[in-house]
Amino acid sequence: xxxxxxxxxxxxxxxxxxxxxxxxxxxxxxxxxxxxxxxxxxxxxxxxxxxxxxxxxxxxxxxxxxxxxxxxxxxxxxxxxxxxxxxxxxxxxxxxxxxxxxxxxxxxxxxxxxxxxxxxxxx
Amino acid sequence: xxxxxxxxxxxxxxxxxxxxxxxxxxxxxxxxxxxxxxxxxxxxxxxxxxxxxxxxxxxxxxxxxxxxxxxxxxxxxxxxxxxxxxxxxxxxxxxxxxxxxxxxxxxxxxxxxxx
Numbered sequence: 310x311x312x313x314x315x316x317x318x319x320x321x322x323x324x325x326x327x328x329x330x331x332x333x334x335x336x337x338x339x340x341x342x343x344x345x346x347x348x349x350x351x352x353x354x355x356x357x358x359x360x361x362x363x364x365x366x367x368x369x370x371x372x373x374x375x376x377x378x379x380x381x382x383x384x385x386x387x388x389x390x391x392x393x394x395x396x397x398x399x400x401x402x403x404x405x406x407x408x409x410x411x412x413x414x415x416x417x418x419x420x421x422x423x424x425x426x427x428x429x430x431x432x
Numbered sequence: 433x434x435x436x437x438x439x440x441x442x443x444x445x446x447x448x449x450x451x452x453x454x455x456x457x458x459x460x461x462x463x464x465x466x467x468x469x470x471x472x473x474x475x476x477x478x479x480x481x482x483x484x485x486x487x488x489x490x491x492x493x494x495x496x497x498x499x500x501x502x503x504x505x506x507x508x509x510x511x512x513x514x515x516x517x518x519x520x521x522x523x524x525x526x527x528x529x530x531x532x533x534x535x536x537x538x539x540x541x542x543x544x545x546x547x
Contacts, residue, residue, distance in 0.1 A: 313474070343535050352436070352522050352538030353475070398474060419490065420536070422467075422475040 312336045313401050315423035322430055328386040330426050332399035335380065339401035343420070344373060344384050347396045356397075357384070389430045396425045434459045438523050438539035445513055445546055453508045453542050455523030462528045464506035465490070465536070466498065468519040475522065481506055482528065513546040520544075 314333045322328045332342075340361035345353035359366040359373045359382070366373050372385045386393055400420040436457045445451050457464065465480035467490075477490030481500040495517055497509040506525075510517060520543050524536035 311474075315474075345535070345538075350540070352524075352540050354538070355535030358535060400475075419477055419480070421491075424472055424474040 310335075311424070312339075313399060313421050313423040315397075315399060315426045317426050318424070319427040319429070322389045322428065324391060324430055324432050325388045328384075328389045328393065328428055328430065330384040330386075330397050330399075330428065332382045332384075332423055333380060334382075334401050336401070336403065336421070337380070338403040339421075341402040342373070342375060342382050343400045343402075344371075345398045345400060345422075346393075347398065347425070353398060386428075389428075391430050391432065394428060394430045396427045398425045399423045434537070436523055436525050436537050436539035438521070438542050440542060441540065442543050443545070445544070447514055447546055448512050451510050451513060451544075453510075453521060453523075453544070455506045455508065455539060456504050457506075457523075457525040457537070458504065459525065459527075459537065460503065461525035461537070462503070463536075464500065464523065464525045466496070466506070466508050467522045467524065468492065469522065469541075470519050478508070478521075510544075513544075515546045518544060518546050 312335050343358040344356040346356050347353040357368050357371050357373050359375050364375050375382045400422045402420050439454045462483045466478040467475040469475045476492050478496050479498040481487045484503050487498050520541050522541050523539040526536045
């Protein structure tokens with residue numbers, strides 16, 4: 310059962326335009342969400358995150374939007390650049406990556422990843 | 433340079449021959465984890481460790497073992513590899529207290545083929 314879904318395996322966007330990558334989740338316990346970017350032959354690199362207490366987080370050209378009622382988040386890249394061409398993974402956690410002192414670690418540090426969307430930014 | 437180092441990068445082995453994929457981080461991170469990436473399935477967690485001598489199963493632990501004898505190292509052991517363990521493996525680490533904002537640091541991956 311795929312709890313985090315990225316339904317678009319690929320996306321092509323022209324340089325300078327907006328790229329919108331979507332992610333849906335089914336587990337209502339998820340309350341932290343992250344986006345990772347992955348180039349070929351490299352490990353994923355952290356891009357941006359959002360807590361469920363927010364509906365938007367912005368970092369330069371990257372903005373993540375969260376719609377809790379729809380269990381949907383999206384990553385906007387504006388303007389898109391050729392160097393943004395990569396595979397993008399969204400990930401979700403039911404608890405913070407850290408556990409407050411005295412609490413059970415359990416699955417507190419588990420990230421559930423989506424299947425990824427390959428973004429190609431064309432000239 | 434702060435990094436997570438995995439070795440080897442590529443490995444082809446035969447069914448049943450024990451192997452170890454090493455992972456080392458130089459950032460003094462408490463938390464380390466192993467993931468496997470398969471087409472159409474994304475990244476799935478195999479095992480994780482919150483600190484030295486503390487390990488726990490992830491989503492797909494069958495057929496794997498780990499150990500955390502030192503803070504910097506978290507090897508992944510396949511006692512008797514099978515073809516369904518052919519995959520791309522990633523090691524990751526983080527501080528326990530850095531919060532959500534920084535996520536994990538990933539290694540560059542190990543592509544394992546079991547024939």
